[in-house]
Amino acid sequence: MSEPRVVPVVHLELPHIAMPDVRESSLPVAPLSPQRRHATWRYTMVRLDTSGRLASRALLTALGWKPDTPLTVTVWHGTALLFRRDPNGVAAPDRNLYLTIPAALRSRCNLRASDPVLLAGQPDDTVIVYTIPLLEDLLTDTHSRITAGEM
Numbered sequence: 001m002s003e004p005r006v007v008p009v010v011h012l013e014l015p016h017i018a019m020p021d022v023r024e025s026s027l028p029v030a031p032l033s034p035q036r037r038h039a040t041w042r043y044t045m046v047r048l049d050t051s052g053r054l055a056s057r058a059l060l061t062a063l064g065w066k067p068d069t070p071l072t073v074t075v076w077h078g079t080a081l082l083f084r085r086d087p088n089g090v091a092a093p094d095r096n097l098y099l100t101i102p103a104a105l106r107s108r109c110n111l112r113a114s115d116p117v118l119l120a121g122q123p124d125d126t127v128i129v130y131t132i133p134l135l136e137d138l139l140t141d142t143h144s145r146i147t148a149g150e151m
Helices: 057-063 103-108 132-147
Strands: 042-047 053-055 071-076 080-085 098-100 116-122 126-131
Touching (some): 042 057, 071 103, 116 132, 126 132
Antiparallel strands (some): 053 098
């Protein structure tokens, strides 16, 4: 048995339409947006657990940190903490690559269990823990400019 053949019912020929030469056109051109910079820092948002730990495995893995990497922990103006690699450091990520903020430092930064923080990791040697009040202070001007249509 042979296959049925489909035959067109209507054959249309479209007229040729001359297109203008776009090289001679004076159409407006949208400005290019600034080229996106390649980020050198790594970021993640986490919540502080009841023991003062930060689930930072993905970030620390990306930074090449290992469990028991010696670190120092310092507080910056009561609003941020810095974890830095230091051969003489007494802190270290645990076997799950969680960072622990000592109770005294949590108190100085007014951090409580379940508070969200931004972890910013620099590949060389630093993880900064940004508290939400500090982030609000840093972003207030930018928020105002965006909502005012200036950006």
